Amino acid sequence: DIDSRFIAQLQKQWDFEHNHWIFGNMPHDLDKCLDSVIFPAYNHSEHSNNKDISGYLYAVIKKSEFTAQDKMRGRSAKSEDGLETPTYEEYHLEKHGIKLEYPSKNLLECRNVTRHYAFLTSSASKKLNRAPMQLIGEICKVHPIPSSLWSQATCLPSILWRMETFCLSKELTDSVYGDYNHNISLLASHCSDYFSEETSNLMAMLRRDLVYKGEIDYLETLHSLTHKSCGEKYNLERLEFLGDRFLKFVATLFYFRTMPDRHEGWLSRYRSEMISNQNLAVRSCKEIKLPRYILNKKIDPKNHWIPPCFLSSYTLDKLKEAEEIVESTTEETSQSLQPLPETELSAAYLRKVNRLKEARMCLEVKEFLKNLSVDQSYNDALVKLCDLIPDGHLQELGTKDVADSMEALLGLCVAKYGYRMGVDLLDRIKVTTFQAKNGVDPEMLNDHLYEKTPPSQISLLSPASIRLARSRCENLRNVEKAIGYKFREPFYLLEALTHASFNDLDTCYQRLEFLGDAVLDVLMVFHIYEQKPQYDQGQMTDLLSSLVCNTTLSKVCTKLELHRALLYDSAELYNVLARFFMNFEEDQLKNWCEDLSLERVFVDSVESDTPDKIPVLNLESKVVQAPKLLGDLVESVIGAIYLDAGEDILKVLEVIWPWFEPFYTSFSEKPPKNPKAIINELYPGLKRNIQPYPGDHYKFVATVTIATRDKDNKVSKYDFKTVGRDRETAMEVSYGRALHFHKKYLANGAIS
Numbered sequence: 001d002i003d004s005r006f007i008a009q010l011q012k013q014w015d016f017e018h019n020h021w022i023f024g025n026m027p028h029d030l031d032k033c034l035d036s037v038i039f040p041a042y043n044h045s046e047h048s049n050n051k052d053i054s055g056y057l058y059a060v061i062k063k064s065e066f067t068a069q070d071k072m073r074g075r076s077a078k079s080e081d082g083l084e085t086p087t088y089e090e091y092h093l094e095k096h097g098i099k100l101e102y103p104s105k106n107l108l109e110c111r112n113v114t115r116h117y118a119f120l121t122s123s124a125s126k127k128l129n130r131a132p133m134q135l136i137g138e139i140c141k142v143h144p145i146p147s148s149l150w151s152q153a154t155c156l157p158s159i160l161w162r163m164e165t166f167c168l169s170k171e172l173t174d175s176v177y178g179d180y181n182h183n184i185s186l187l188a189s190h191c192s193d194y195f196s197e198e199t200s201n202l203m204a205m206l207r208r209d210l211v212y213k214g215e216i217d218y219l220e221t222l223h224s225l226t227h228k229s230c231g232e233k234y235n236l237e238r239l240e241f242l243g244d245r246f247l248k249f250v251a252t253l254f255y256f257r258t259m260p261d262r263h264e265g266w267l268s269r270y271r272s273e274m275i276s277n278q279n280l281a282v283r284s285c286k287e288i289k290l291p292r293y294i295l296n297k298k299i300d301p302k303n304h305w306i307p308p309c310f311l312s313s314y315t316l317d318k319l320k321e322a323e324e325i326v327e328s329t330t331e332e333t334s335q336s337l338q339p340l341p342e343t344e345l346s347a348a349y350l351r352k353v354n355r356l357k358e359a360r361m362c363l364e365v366k367e368f369l370k371n372l373s374v375d376q377s378y379n380d381a382l383v384k385l386c387d388l389i390p391d392g393h394l395q396e397l398g399t400k401d402v403a404d405s406m407e408a409l410l411g412l413c414v415a416k417y418g419y420r421m422g423v424d425l426l427d428r429i430k431v432t433t434f435q436a437k438n439g440v441d442p443e444m445l446n447d448h449l450y451e452k453t454p455p456s457q458i459s460l461l462s463p464a465s466i467r468l469a470r471s472r473c474e475n476l477r478n479v480e481k482a483i484g485y486k487f488r489e490p491f492y493l494l495e496a497l498t499h500a501s502f503n504d505l506d507t508c509y510q511r512l513e514f515l516g517d518a519v520l521d522v523l524m525v526f527h528i529y530e531q532k533p534q535y536d537q538g539q540m541t542d543l544l545s546s547l548v549c550n551t552t553l554s555k556v557c558t559k560l561e562l563h564r565a566l567l568y569d570s571a572e573l574y575n576v577l578a579r580f581f582m583n584f585e586e587d588q589l590k591n592w593c594e595d596l597s598l599e600r601v602f603v604d605s606v607e608s609d610t611p612d613k614i615p616v617l618n619l620e621s622k623v624v625q626a627p628k629l630l631g632d633l634v635e636s637v638i639g640a641i642y643l644d645a646g647e648d649i650l651k652v653l654e655v656i657w658p659w660f661e662p663f664y665t666s667f668s669e670k671p672p673k674n675p676k677a678i679i680n681e682l683y684p685g686l687k688r689n690i691q692p693y694p695g696d697h698y699k700f701v702a703t704v705t706i707a708t709r710d711k712d713n714k715v716s717k718y719d720f721k722t723v724g725r726d727r728e729t730a731m732e733v734s735y736g737r738a739l740h741f742h743k744k745y746l747a748n749g750a751i752s
Contacts, residue, residue: 013144023141030106030137036060037113037143037150040135042096058110059147061132068092068103068136088136098139107134113150157301160308165222165295172225172293173218176409176428202530205418206522206649212417220416224408227296227401236408237537238529243411245525246422247275247431252518256511257454264510277403280431284406287429294405297395304393315388322362325355362388406431415529453643456491457507465505469494472505472567482560485641485655492640497633499568509636516639520548523653524660532668542671546598547663549674553631556659559593562633579623596666598674606737609720611745616701617733619724624733628726634659675739676732679706682742688734690727699723702730704738708746 013022023041027033039057066073068088088107092098109132145153204210228235251271259267273279284290299305306312311319365388406429414422458469473490480486480493487493492512500508524547528540535543546552557563563577584592606624608615617624638656645651679686683706693699704720720737724730 010144021144023143026137026140026142030063030108033108033137033142034060034062035146035148037145037147038108038110038135038137038140039143040139041141042098042139057113057143058133058135059113059150061109061111064107064109064134066107066134067105068100068107073134088134092136092139100136100138102138105137108137108140109133110135113147113154157305157307158299161299161301161305165226166219168293168295169222169225170218172288172290173216173221175288176221176413176425177216202415202526203523203650203653205414205416206526208419208647208649210418210420212421214417216417220412221409224412225293225295225405227294227404229296229298231298236405238535238540239408239411239415240404241411241537241540242415242525242529243407243409243413244275245522246414247280247407247410247426249518249522250423250426251275252515256515260454260457264514267511267514274431277399280406281399281402283429283431284402290406290409291397291402294395294397294401296397296401306393312389312393318388319362319366322359325359326363453647456489456495456643457511458491458495458505461506468504476565479560479562479565482562483637483641483655484658485644487640487644489644492644493637494567496636496640497562497565497567499566499570499573499629501570501573502567503569505567509632512639512643513632513636514639515642516635516637517548519642519649519652520635520638520656523649523656524548527653527664528668535671539671542673542677543664543667545674546667546672547660549598550628550631551598551626552660552663553634554626555593555595555663557630557634558589560634560659562637563630566629566633573629576623576627576629580627583623594662596663598667598672606740609737609741611718614718614720614737614741616721616723617737619722619730619733625729625736628729674732675735679704679735679738679742683707688731690731693723699725700727700730702727702734704731704734706738706742 013024014020015022026038037057037059066088071085071087072091073085086094089100089103092100111132112130143150223234224236224239226232226235228237248271251274252267254274255262255267255270259270262270297304410422410425413425458466461469469491473494476487476490476493476497479497494505495507496509496512496516498505498508500510502508521544524544525540528535528543532540532543568574581589606617638652641655642649642652645655685707687705688703690700690702693701700723702722702724705717706720707715707717709715718738718741720734720741722730722733722737724733
């Protein structure tokens with residue numbers, strides 16, 4: 001109920017003429033002000049009512065046990081170092097010239113009430129837990145609003161903001177999930193662990209036969225809409241990481257199935273276009289209007305918050321200015337501002353015309369808002385208001401912000417409701433073009449993802465090639481034993497181990513490598529997400545990159561001896577593999593495979609890099625890292641296992657996890673960073689570039705330049721140049737050389 005007497009009392013204490021409060025005097029009995037907001041009126045010896053008040057506002061907590069005759073303490077202490085701390089009475093007499101009438105009366109213990117209104121941010125608790133102040137009652141003024149009401153009022157913006165986010169989340173949930181049952185307990189939103197990152201049995205959500213029939217919790221949708229910049233205890237980053245890899249996985253399946261005659265290069269190109277931020281953002285904007293639900297701005301009631309049904313002072317001033325411009329423009333003046341020939345236009349004339357147009361437009365917006373009917377779109381009002389709202393009150397969203405939110409929404413959908421719901425969401429926004437044709441039963445959507453597993457490319461060859469393939473399959477028993485899986489259809493494994501140079505079979509491993517790469521990614525991401533709820537997105541990315549990088553995959557390939565079963569007919573490929581394995585003796589190769597470090601460039605191969613001379617390294621004449629082919633073979637075998645197991649992704653995890661478990665255990669203790677990230681952190685001002693190799697446009701020169709300063713401020717620069725046919729490989733080697741050089745000469749001060 002509204003207390004009309006209290007409202008009337010507040011109106012009496014408001015100076016309508018000067019637009020400020022009329023403050024009251026402190027009561028003689030301090031017990032009567034224990035629910036008051038007070039402030040010390042130091043600048044007014046007679047304590048006259050004036051809006052120019054010095055200091056902050058404080059809420060009275062209790063009557064203190066100290067008096068003005070006690071020495072100052074805590075936040076109230078003002079003495080300089082080395083000086084004796086004065087009493088409260090002495091300080092106010094010396095600093096403000098105020099002689100207290102009742103120095104023996106108790107002080108008031110108070111806390112700040114004016115500096116923080118955003119109670120939903122992580123920094124709120126720090127500001128609310130500051131040490132209390134000790135104030136002298138007789139020199140303070142009393143604010144008309146009680147402390148308890150003030151506290152409730154300061155919570156109001158945060159409460160309304162949270163209610164608004166609930167409504168946005170529910171509206172989007174209704175749009176995305178349609179007829180599913182929705183269940184929510186508003187009290188649950190106040191639990192600190194409501195948006196917990198911990199999940200159970202997450203890997204099972206990747207089963208294609210799982211059909212979710214439970215309820216949808218729309219508060220969980222809020223999790224996927226909240227960016228880190230909001231300052232909340234939860235954000236979408238981990239879910240975005242999950243959704244990104246699931247999107248890549250589904251897009252891979254789509255093109256692998258629908259384009260059986262395309263090689264890996266085309267498939268990668270189509271997939272990149274499908275999962276691009278541009279495509280994701282455009283589709284989500286068009287189909288579910290996602291940007292209107294995204295939250296990427298921290299709530300700041302003091303500066304950016306406008307109460308419902310109110311306009312900001314900036315907007316009101318702009319409308320008032322527009323009215324004055326229009327009213328001051330007489331009919332005669334208005335007629336004089338008619339279009340003139342371009343030759344007669346002047347800057348002053350254009351300014352007058354534009355100013356009048358803007359003023360009339362502002363008044364049109366005002367009339368539109370006043371006469372807004374139920375039938376009119378609320379979005380129309382928002383569009384018209386944008387020109388009248390200050391920039392600080394508006395969210396600014398880029399393509400990546402929208403795409404990240406869409407990926408987080410997809411990640412949440414898969415983690416909570418399963419594989420099929422995730423695919424249905426992609427169909428809902430038409431990202432992966434899974435929408436059915438007109439007249440098709442809605443229940444048949446995406447059935448091409450669940451139909452019979454595609455056969456091996458070898459089974460589609462000529463009868464003679466198939467007979468040759470069957471004879472070759474007899475030699476794969478050792479491979480099956482090494483990987484720990486017996487194929488029901490050996491053609492999948494044979495295709496995974498066939499290089500494009502092997503002319504006897506018109507097939508190669510690249511399509512299966514394309515598939516296996518996505519399968520490996522999604523398995524590792526879901527496993528990391530489930531097992532490491534404390535990891536942020538950066539740590540998850542570092543751990544994933546370490547597990548699926550070419551160095552790790554090459555060690556797995558060498559340990560399983562997959563390269564020994566590779567079918568190829570290329571002297572160049574033979575030389576690449578030979579030069580690589582010639583770097584090791586038999587025991588050294590075994591030790592390298594079991595080495596759980598992430599050295600991507602062999603130390604022995606860059607020993608020639610010295611402070612006196614850093615030569616140009618040609619990758620065609622010297623092997624400095626594991627060939628990419630070895631990592632590709634592991635991914636192609638994973639793709640083969642996925643198809644042979646009837647696309648049972650959990651069976652794939654069961655087979656391949658022993659290969660990666662030692663690396664996962666080692667890397668998860670401290671996710672390693674690649675040389676590029678380390679060097680960029682150590683040398684923020686480094687320079688790098690990639691240029692075509694002179695005389696051979698198929699080669700590139702990747703250069704990384706680091707600079708150091710000695711104690712005499714002398715600058716020394718070191719250039720690491722690597723020549724190779726692959727741009728990324730050449731740049732990675734240059735970074736690796738820079739890291740080894742740093743460790744050997746710069747980190748320990750070997751160079752003076």
